[in-house]
Amino acid sequence: MSDDPVWRRIAWRNLGRHRGRTLITASALAFGYLAAVLMVGLMDGMNAELIENGTGLMVGQVQVHAADYLPERNMHRTIGGYEGIDLAGFLRRLESDPDIVAAAPRLYGGGLVSSGDQTLGGVLFGVDVRREGEVTTLLSTLREGRAPRAGAFEVAMGSEMARQLDVKVGDQVVLVAAAADGSMGNDLFTLAGVFSTGTPALDASHVLVPLPDLQYLLAMDPGRVHEVALTTTRPWDTPVIAASVERSLSAFGPPLRVRPWTELRPELAESVELMGSMNWVIIVIVFAMAIFGVANTMIIGTFERRKEFAVVRALGTTPLGVGKTVVYEGIFLGVLALAAGAVVTGPVLVWWHNRPPDLSGIVGGFAWSGSMWRPILRVEYSWDTPIVAAVALFVTSVLAAVYPAWKATRVPPADALAD
Amino acid sequence: MNDTISTPPAVRTEDLWKVYPQEPEPVEAVKSLDLIVEPGDFVAMAGPSGSGKTTVLNLLGGLTRPTRGRIWIDGEEVSDMRDRDLARLRLERIGFVFQAYNLLPVLTALENAEFTLLLRGTPAEERHRRVMDLFREMGLDGLEDRRPGRLSGGQQQRVAVARAVAGDPALVLADEPTANLDTATSAALLDVMERLNRERGTTFVFSTHDPRVMERARRLIHLVDGEIESDVRRDAGAVAP
Numbered sequence: 007m008s009d010d011p012v013w014r015r016i017a018w019r020n021l022g023r024h025r026g027r028t029l030i031t032a033s034a035l036a037f038g039y040l041a042a043v044l045m046v047g048l049m050d051g052m053n054a055e056l057i058e059n060g061t062g063l064m065v066g067q068v069q070v071h072a073a074d075y076l077p078e079r080n081m082h083r084t085i086g087g088y089e090g091i092d093l094a095g096f097l098r099r100l101e102s103d104p105d106i107v108a109a110a111p112r113l114y115g116g117g118l119v120s121s122g123d124q125t126l127g128g129v130l131f132g133v134d135v136r137r138e139g140e141v142t143t144l145l146s147t148l149r150e151g152r153a154p155r156a157g158a159f160e161v162a163m164g165s166e167m168a169r170q171l172d173v174k175v176g177d178q179v180v181l182v183a184a185a186a187d188g189s190m191g192n193d194l195f196t197l198a199g200v201f202s203t204g205t206p207a208l209d210a211s212h213v214l215v216p217l218p219d220l221q222y223l224l225a226m227d228p229g230r231v232h233e234v235a236l237t238t239t240r241p242w243d244t245p246v247i248a249a250s251v252e253r254s255l256s257a258f259g260p261p262l263r264v265r266p267w268t269e270l271r272p273e274l275a276e277s278v279e280l281m282g283s284m285n286w287v288i289i290v291i292v293f294a295m296a297i298f299g300v301a302n303t304m305i306i307g308t309f310e311r312r313k314e315f316a317v318v319r320a321l322g323t324t325p326l327g328v329g330k331t332v333v334y335e336g337i338f339l340g341v342l343a344l345a346a347g348a349v350v351t352g353p354v355l356v357w358w359h360n361r362p363p364d365l366s367g368i369v370g371g372f373a374w375s376g377s378m379w380r381p382i383l384r385v386e387y388s389w390d391t392p393i394v395a396a397v398a399l400f401v402t403s404v405l406a407a408v409y410p411a412w413k414a415t416r417v418p419p420a421d422a423l424a425d
Numbered sequence: 426m427n428d429t430i431s432t433p434p435a436v437r438t439e440d441l442w443k444v445y446p447q448e449p450e451p452v453e454a455v456k457s458l459d460l461i462v463e464p465g466d467f468v469a470m471a472g473p474s475g476s477g478k479t480t481v482l483n484l485l486g487g488l489t490r491p492t493r494g495r496i497w498i499d500g501e502e503v504s505d506m507r508d509r510d511l512a513r514l515r516l517e518r519i520g521f522v523f524q525a526y527n528l529l530p531v532l533t534a535l536e537n538a539e540f541t542l543l544l545r546g547t548p549a550e551e552r553h554r555r556v557m558d559l560f561r562e563m564g565l566d567g568l569e570d571r572r573p574g575r576l577s578g579g580q581q582q583r584v585a586v587a588r589a590v591a592g593d594p595a596l597v598l599a600d601e602p603t604a605n606l607d608t609a610t611s612a613a614l615l616d617v618m619e620r621l622n623r624e625r626g627t628t629f630v631f632s633t634h635d636p637r638v639m640e641r642a643r644r645l646i647h648l649v650d651g652e653i654e655s656d657v658r659r660d661a662g663a664v665a666p
Binding site: 011012015016019020022023313314316317318319320321322323324325327418419420421423424 | 479480483486488489508509512513514515516517519521523527529530531532536540541543544588
């Protein structure tokens with residue numbers, strides 16, 4: 007029969023011998039748990055912000071194109087080819103997918119934007135204003151004026167472009183672009199709004215044009231669009247959803263490609279992955295620091311009990327039995343710390359998630375990987391981080407006990423009894 | 426032809442040495458000790474401090490390794506045993522009583538006394554019965570649930586003796602068991618050990634400074650500088666070396 011129950015009993019009661027010491031050690035581990043979960047939560051929050059801003063501003067979570075549109079972005083490679091598609095029907099079909107929340111068609115053109123003596127090259131971004139608002143946040147960044155109306159030959163442009171052209175809301179600008187039929191399309195547009203995304207490249211280059219007006223300028227039929235951006239029910243699962251949508255569109259006719267944001271913004275995906283790997287570094291650092299503190303405390307405790315170890319050896323305990331009691335102490339300490347850590351971490355995490363400290367009054371935001379990051383210390387929580395941190399805490403407390411346990415097995419009984 | 430099977434000695438040593446490698450000179454704590462203790466004996470080892478009494482007990486109990494020589498316990502040679510086998514031998518055949526009681530402070534009196542039975546995996550009911558019988562014999566009933574810190578010195582030492590004999594060992598090694606006890610408590614403890622020796626046949630080997638223990642021992646060995654100076658059997662005179 008195993009003698010483990012004896013060692014478990016002794017280990018458990020030993021924790022109660024020096025309650026203050028046990029409390030401090032368990033608190034250190036519990037704090038380590040809190041710190042690891044919070045720091046990983048902050049990194050996840052930063053990731054979520056980067057993804058939301060990086061995809062939410064213009065890219066969208068998923069994009070549908072003609073199979074040969076990217077990477078050249080040839081203006082003739084519209085969805086459905088030269089004939090275009092029944093756009094309303096296509097959008098309905100996409101939105102009938104239970105994973106798709108909204109779909110927004112887009113058309114791109116390259117051209118010149120002029121006002122007075124000033125001319126700048128820019129990207130003409132044709133959108134369905136109502137639908138675009140359901141897929142991206144670009145229109146919510148309008149700082150002056152309003153969104154342009156379809157059929158009124160109105161545009162909105164980035165604040166930096168407006169500054170360089172020296173135009174304000176209500177002024178007129180001329181758009182000149184190579185049309186699909188080989189002619190040069192040009193027309194007069196009224197500046198209805200100025201947006202400021204915080205991403206300088208975007209603010210200096212993009213002109214937002216209502217879709218029908220840009221189709222008219224580029225001599226394209228109403229059924230011709232380059233892209234349909236989608237919002238999904240599961241932003242973190244976009245690769246799976248994109249593959250599913252692509253499969254469902256395989257019978258559509260001309261070949262289509264459906265890409266998740268991770269393919270469309272690989273640099274952002276890599277940043278997110280890099281920051282994700284930082285989570286492991288955080289957990290390792292936090293618990294590596296904790297392991298030395300716990301081991302130190304346990305070594306002291308082991309040294310104080312040299313005589314007791316010698317006594318139990320004299321009574322017939324094997325060195326392994328002596329080691330077991332120290333390891334069990336580590337295990338119980340880990341369980342106590344984990345319970346305390348979980349009790350404290352849960353409410354702190356929920357509170358922090360709902361009321362993230364906003365440091366924008368102290369520091370400004372910055373762009374990273376083409377995405378804006380606001381100085382809001384947002385914490386995201388997931389099911390896996392607390393579990394990984396719990397396993398790390400438990401492993402820490404057991405590993406911290408291994409060396410003291412080994413020391414305990416090496417206590418020479420006769421010498422320790424003579425102390 | 427003699428067809429009786431002879432019982433091996435409870436303890437036998439042959440040319441037993443223990444030398445501690447110290448500077449400037451090694452200390453010879455035990456020198457060429459030849460000793461035989463018969464089963465059921467009640468032996469006291471006396472001698473001044475540093476005479477090697479505790480070292481001999483530690484050697485007999487396998488708590489320290491001899492520098493040279495051989496030891497048999499209950500007929501089994503233990504000199505070269507592995508730690509694991511020595512632990513098993515102590516658990517099954519040897520009981521220890523220490524001068525400072527050395528009860529485990531986190532266990533109750535009952536749990537301390539049944540410690541070796543717990544290690545052996547003795548069923549709870551039998552464990553409890555055996556220890557409670559001992560507690561009644563030793564006047565410890567009612568103290569089962571007390572931790573050592575709430576027991577007097579005499580009570581603690583009686584629990585220690587109960588712990589040593591609960592597993593019915595062939596040999597009990599007691600290192601100055603009465604050194605920390607007053608006269609009356611010492612006498613009571615000796616009564617208990619004598620009775621256990623008489624009724625259970627347990628062999629007792631003590632180290633002691635205490636003249637009262639020496640008086641009650643059936644065999645008295647005097648150690649000086651790690652060597653036997655005298656070995657007197659009280660009921661039959663000197664023991665031949």
